[in-house]
Amino acid sequence: MSTALPIADQRTVRAAAVRLVAADRRAVAGLITVSSLAALAALGGPWLLGRIIDTVAAGGGAGQVDLLALGVLGCAIVQTLLSRYALAIGYRFGERTAARIRENFLRRALGLPAAVAERVPAGDLAARGTTDVDAVATTLRDILPSVFIAVVQLLFVAVAVIVLDPLLGVVGVLGLSGIWFVTQWYLRRARDAYLAEGAANSRLAEELAATTSGARTVEAFGLADRRLTAGRTAIEETRHTRLATLALRSVFFPLAETSYAVPTVFALLLGGLLYIDGQVSIGTVGAAVLFMRQLVGPLDTILIRIELMQSSLASFARVEGLGSIPAGPPPTTATPRDEVIEVTGVRYAYDQGREVLHDVRLTVRPGERLAIVGLSGAGKSTLGRLIAGVDRPSAGSVTVGGVPVADLPPDELRRQVVLVTQEHHVFRESLRDNLMVAASDDELRRALATVGADWADDLDRDLGEQPLDGAQAQQLALARVVLADPHTVILDEATALLDPTAARTAERALAAVLHERTVIAIAHRLQTAHDADRVAVMDDGRIIELGTHDELVAAGGSYAALWHSWHGEGRAGDTVHAGTRER
Numbered sequence: 001m002s003t004a005l006p007i008a009d010q011r012t013v014r015a016a017a018v019r020l021v022a023a024d025r026r027a028v029a030g031l032i033t034v035s036s037l038a039a040l041a042a043l044g045g046p047w048l049l050g051r052i053i054d055t056v057a058a059g060g061g062a063g064q065v066d067l068l069a070l071g072v073l074g075c076a077i078v079q080t081l082l083s084r085y086a087l088a089i090g091y092r093f094g095e096r097t098a099a100r101i102r103e104n105f106l107r108r109a110l111g112l113p114a115a116v117a118e119r120v121p122a123g124d125l126a127a128r129g130t131t132d133v134d135a136v137a138t139t140l141r142d143i144l145p146s147v148f149i150a151v152v153q154l155l156f157v158a159v160a161v162i163v164l165d166p167l168l169g170v171v172g173v174l175g176l177s178g179i180w181f182v183t184q185w186y187l188r189r190a191r192d193a194y195l196a197e198g199a200a201n202s203r204l205a206e207e208l209a210a211t212t213s214g215a216r217t218v219e220a221f222g223l224a225d226r227r228l229t230a231g232r233t234a235i236e237e238t239r240h241t242r243l244a245t246l247a248l249r250s251v252f253f254p255l256a257e258t259s260y261a262v263p264t265v266f267a268l269l270l271g272g273l274l275y276i277d278g279q280v281s282i283g284t285v286g287a288a289v290l291f292m293r294q295l296v297g298p299l300d301t302i303l304i305r306i307e308l309m310q311s312s313l314a315s316f317a318r319v320e321g322l323g324s325i326p327a328g329p330p331p332t333t334a335t336p337r338d339e340v341i342e343v344t345g346v347r348y349a350y351d352q353g354r355e356v357l358h359d360v361r362l363t364v365r366p367g368e369r370l371a372i373v374g375l376s377g378a379g380k381s382t383l384g385r386l387i388a389g390v391d392r393p394s395a396g397s398v399t400v401g402g403v404p405v406a407d408l409p410p411d412e413l414r415r416q417v418v419l420v421t422q423e424h425h426v427f428r429e430s431l432r433d434n435l436m437v438a439a440s441d442d443e444l445r446r447a448l449a450t451v452g453a454d455w456a457d458d459l460d461r462d463l464g465e466q467p468l469d470g471a472q473a474q475q476l477a478l479a480r481v482v483l484a485d486p487h488t489v490i491l492d493e494a495t496a497l498l499d500p501t502a503a504r505t506a507e508r509a510l511a512a513v514l515h516e517r518t519v520i521a522i523a524h525r526l527q528t529a530h531d532a533d534r535v536a537v538m539d540d541g542r543i544i545e546l547g548t549h550d551e552l553v554a555a556g557g558s559y560a561a562l563w564h565s566w567h568g569e570g571r572a573g574d575t576v577h578a579g580t581r582e583r
């Protein structure tokens with residue numbers, strides 16, 4: 001079962017944006033200053049053109065007009081240069097901020113509590129770390145600087161036209177209100193529509209990841225049709241959400257385009273009347289109209305990009321959502337006083353679901369070999385995960401040397417208890433880096449030799465280019481355990497997925513690793529239980545029997561019944577799992 005990843009609300013997104021701006025405030029101040037100067041230079045053109053009209057109307061000479069025209073040219077050059085400079089500052093700010101967002105995301109993803117990281121949908125996490133972070137980075141780098149400069153230009157032009165002639169200016173600027181309403185209409189719908197599109201993309205990634213990672217299961221159980229249907233549904237949902245955002249755009253853009261002309265029309269109509277009335281000069285009307293036309297460029301820049309900014313904002317909310325996952329209590333500084341593991345009154349439920357462990361009590365003595373047996377779903381793996389500190393019990397405690405295991409910092413936990421399952425990750429890195437310990441090459445080689453990894457002579461071997469097979473990957477995982485050197489190892493189906501030959505190699509490696517350690521084996525073979533110092537029998541989230549093999553057989557309970565039924569048939573070495581038997 002997976003827990004959906006949260007999405008940050010608007011307040012959190014705003015706060016995150018403010019933090020990012022504050023982190024690079026010098027660049028932001030530079031951007032504001034230079035783009036304001038560029039916008040100021042841009043105002044010179046229309047104003048000087050107005051003066052030219054008035055000069056000509058008043059019968060002024062060509063010398064005066066030439067001078068003014070030279071001014072227009074100067075303003076244009078200064079504006080172009082300053083705008084370029086502002087853009088350069090903006091791009092650099094965008095790059096640095098995008099890097100900060102990526103680093104934050106990575107830090108948060110790596111800092112997720114193990115129990116949460118395991119249960120969040122991998123596709124969604126991957127989509128947020130790639131598609132969403134990329135969308136935000138692209139916006140910051142390529143879009144935000146030009147939009148910012150356009151906003152500054154817009155403000156300067158609006159103020160300039162009002163200063164030129166207050167009545168003409170106010171009416172002209174009011175002509176922009178249409179665009180305001182249209183944009184509001186769009187923005188109100190766009191956030192949800194883009195969030196829905198992002199979620200549908202994640203679900204599609206999730207479906208594809210599930211199908212590819214479970215390809216063998218799909219093949220074995222003839223689930224191809226079902227997976228195809230699930231894939232098609234996810235694609236259909238993606239298409240549907242994309243159509244919804246497309247519909248919004250196809251209303252918004254034509255309306256916005258039409259609205260551009262309104263301020264110019266207002267300025268012309270009112271300006272004409274005022275001129276006839278003798279209240280303004282023809283040059284002022286000309287300048288006002290030019291200013292109104294000057295609004296179109298920045299408006300266009302903003303509106304064309306508003307859609308991308310909106311979808312990036314939705315992406316940013318998804319990226320920031322990771323920050324609202326509770327990190328759990330800080331690690332303890334206490335050190336375990338000994339190696340005794342105590343499980344006391346432990347209860348556990350996955351994601352507020354039904355309780356799957358009820359009042360489990362158990363003491364694991366240092367150096368002992370404890371086998372946990374029981375039918376599928378009895379709670380063996382869950383108990384193993386709690387003892388390994390992967391998760392915390394809902395009630396009760398799991399301690400090692402008196403300290404709750406889940407509170408131990410990762411480095412300390414590794415030295416105490418390690419859980420070995422059939423899942424082990426091989427990174428696309430060198431063998432040395434895959435061992436994940438800062439140890440000398442000699443120590444790494446010794447650990448690999450302990451687990452019989454005779455293939456591992458080259459520590460620089462790139463495991464991305466020369467991947468390991470199942471048994472080798474298992475040996476790598478076991479070499480990591482040797483290097484971590486915990487006093488207790490929990491084995492959960494550690495060799496269950498390997499073929500018999502690989503399993504034999506892995507069993508040998510395992511024996512070397514387990515030497516002189518406490519072992520808690522979730523046993524799928526009765527032979528494992530037979531060879532253990534004690535056996536705990538689990539049933540429906542409880543330990544119902546606990547003792548040595550001989551004691552339990554003598555007690556004549558459920559373990560004895562299981563033992564007799566298998567042993568009686570001469571199948572003591574077979575696998576016990578899910579109440580069925582496998583060879």
Ligand SMILES: Nc1ncnc2c1ncn2[C@@H]1O[C@H](COP(=O)(O)OP(=O)(O)OP(=O)(O)O)[C@@H](O)[C@H]1O
Binds near residue numbers: 001350376380
């Ligand atoms: N991630 C999970 N989310 C929700 N419920 C879970 C999860 N993992 C296990 N469970 C449930 O918890 C109960 C105990 O499962 P657990 O895997 O611990 O049993 P088990 O004895 O190890 O079984 P098996 O031998 O099949 O691994 C089962 O009812 C199972 O459905």
